[in-house]
Amino acid sequence: MAQNLLEVTDLHTQFFTRDGVVRAVDGVTFEVAAGETLGIVGESGCGKSVTALSLMRLIPQPPGKIVKGKIMFDGADVLKMDDDEVRGIRGNNIAMIFQDPMTSLNPVLTISRQISEALELHLKMDKSEARKRTIELLDLVGIPSAKKRVDDYPHQFSGGMRQRVMIAMALSCNPKLILADEPTTALDVTIQAQILDLLKNLAREFRTAFILITHDLGVVAGMTQRIHVMYGGKIVEKADTGELFANPKMPYTWGLLRSIPRLDERRKAKLVPIEGLPPDLIAPPPGCRFEPRCQYRRDICKEKEPPLEHIPNSKPDHEARCWGTQQGGWLVDTDWHKEVGDTRIIEEIKQEVAQLPPEPKPGDVPPPPAAV
């Protein structure tokens, strides 16, 4: 099997704050092959952005730190490189597209300068070469009248155009891997479609590998070959794209898919949200992280964390982190389409929540222990 472009092994990234150590990425392992597009999906706070930033070692050093793991890019361990080597990779072999193009572009520099920077730095172009290439790139990403607009400032572009500029910037040195962190979240829906199309075409034309990070399942559906679902700092499901939508094998994924309105649903079908909130990454529970919100939970879910393993009744590459769906589990034969959610458990969760005392403020004296 050809060597993977990127191999991440047991990555742990943590943030040391006044309130404790936040385990943002808590043991993540995955691979990306050359030219393939991988989607990483999850809700806010699940660790997907931190994973991407860790790949380029862009984690701010205090308070963050990559405490463990291996990131093999093109055969070399990124985590063992010195600063100069890492800088040599950034923008050159790995590039990143950020979420909000308005704040991610420097407002007081022309876009010509911002794109040429990388070209001059990595490809050692001189000013006129870099300028020519910049105009080519702007053309490539669909900026009209590129030659005239190359000396404009970011605020003179619309949101969609700015994102195209960011894409041009990322592409400039022909990277092997592009990390796109929520590239369309800040854009209108119609513009979203255009940008995604652009990315897809570029991926095909230049055989660039992409990691597409988003919370929007619709975005990854048309773009990716494989999808990883993240929750609470861990990967909880891995599958080919088609397989994930057709045959998901983790209650969280079921929850995600259920909460999206579908064209082919009966009109009266209700959207079923996932009750509760994401886990506290400072003091994660000992068992499965999704357990408190999971309507299929059992005692083992609270006690032991399930490993990420291949599950029965699915394609060979399909893995999930769930006791219920793994070999011998109680969810192996469940058809998630038919289950609309066990309302008893949902009620139970709601009642428990209502009975909690208010969380003590720092500086408050804790109330005396209640009589058992």
Next chain:
Amino acid sequence: MLRYVIRRLLLVIPTMFFVALITFTLAHMAPGSPFDLNANRPLSQATIDRINRYYGVDKPIPEQFVIYMGNLLKGDLGTSFTRQRPVVDIIGQGIGTTFQLGLGALAFALAFSIPLGIVSALKQNTIVDYLSMLVATIGTTIPGFVIAIFLIYIFGVSLHLLPFVGWGSWQHMVMPIFVLSLGAGGFLTRITRASMLEAIRQDYVRTARSKGLHERAVIVGHALKNALIPVATIIGPATAGLITGSFIIETLFNVPGMGRLYIISIGQRDYPVIMATTLLYAFLIMIANLTVDIMYGVLDPRIKVR
């Protein structure tokens, strides 16, 4: 842009008019006449009347004002009542010194505060940061004259290192310039630090790093340019503060500049000098503010100067 500058310059005229009007009115409302104080020997009423008539001080105030403005437009600033010399000469004498003091203080403040603010921001919460902020706070909070007194005591009286009266050699300049620069300098340091802190937290700094730029290129090429914009706009008010401070410093250190002249002439009710000096100061401040606004428009491409 040009239209904006011209429009602002034109606005200076009516503003200066009001400044003149207010100053004139206030100065003349003060009891006492410029000539009472001169008298070591009491003057007869007739003499006083003659003097008043000579200087036109016996006319009604509005008429005096009109005469004054008329002369002003001809470029005639009048004659000092107490010194019997053209005001232009008197100011000309002092203005050089005051400019030396003021520009020296401004240059010193800029040269030290801005780098200090930047370093503080980059090394936030370290010793360097705490010390710089301490110095900056002291500079802005403790009155200049208090610090001046202490420095005079240490370097002037006890150690006899520096002179503290008069002006002339570079040694004379050290303490006044230093003390004057503290107020503006402290302010500049704090603003620079705050602005820099905000700049390095911005997303575009992360983008710059993600392109593989060296940290120095990121700070200087990306963060700094943004951070300095608010700082540039502060220089206007800082200059006004320098002007104010110069009154005190010149009085304290007995520097023969316009500030000391001003204080003295107020006490002496020397109207022509008071008027001329006030107008000059007002004009300087307006020019300083205008310069700042123009710079703001130049530095920040997002500002469309209408």
Next chain:
Amino acid sequence: MATAVTTQDKRAAELNVISRKQRSLWGDAIYRLLRNRGALLGLIVIAFAALIAIFAPVLAPYDPLAQNGPKQLMEPIWTKLFGSKFTDPAYVFGSDELGRDILSRLMYSSRVSLIIGFVPVSIVLAIGITVGMLAGYVGGVVDDFLMRVTDVVYAFPDLLFVIIIVATLRGTGLGDAFDGLLVIFVGIAVVNWVGVARLVRGQVLATKNREFVEAARSIGAGPGRIMRKHVFPNILAPVIVTAAFAIPGAMLTEAVLSFLGIGIRPPTPTWGVMINEGFIVFSTTPWPVLLPSLCISLVLLAFTFVGDGLRDALDPRSKM
């Protein structure tokens, strides 16, 4: 055995529900302010100064105006450690050039200084907020007037203006009222109200187009009610911070004026006056200058820390 709180916490963590009690906006601000150590220290110093000011007649060992010829320029008693021969245990902080007890004068000075800090600023706030709100909300003539006046006042260095006003009115009846205190009030107030008005105007302009104002108007609220209940609370935060910094500004102005000789008339003691008087004998003994300088510096620093703390506490963007 873990306490009930801990297990409840863990259960909360498991269920991951935010069940924190809501803090009111102002309660939150106060909480954050008090957590700031510098601000807390500042508040203590100010409270201390205020106490001294209020109880000065009781605390001061002497009448601050009582002169004592033979006891001129006594040194503070701690200089005895350095071999000074001019100390007198009756004058703990020493005496000035007219034999007056420095400690008593310092205490009484705090009264004037604090009054100068608070009174003009209150006037400034009252006028500034009113004019600013009218200018911002109603606009029109009031607004134009405000902008023109602001331009003129901004053209003056503020100290210059105050000096002119104070020096001008000095010989008059107004100037002598309360030993020149009233004149200084007027001077400071006249110069500073413009800044507050301008600030308030800006805030009002920013607020009046927000949706909640539109919503209030759409249910029939009149301009007075809108200004009172909707606009005003939203503009308060920067105004409070400005006031917090205006107080030491006013105190500083008085000190400078007194030092230049055109402030409070002696023999009334203020720290500025004491520095002025002490400056004359500076080469003989530094204490008459040092001590009031120290007092005023401490109080000014205290206000600055509190002002900084207020600004951080009231800024919704700062993470605390």
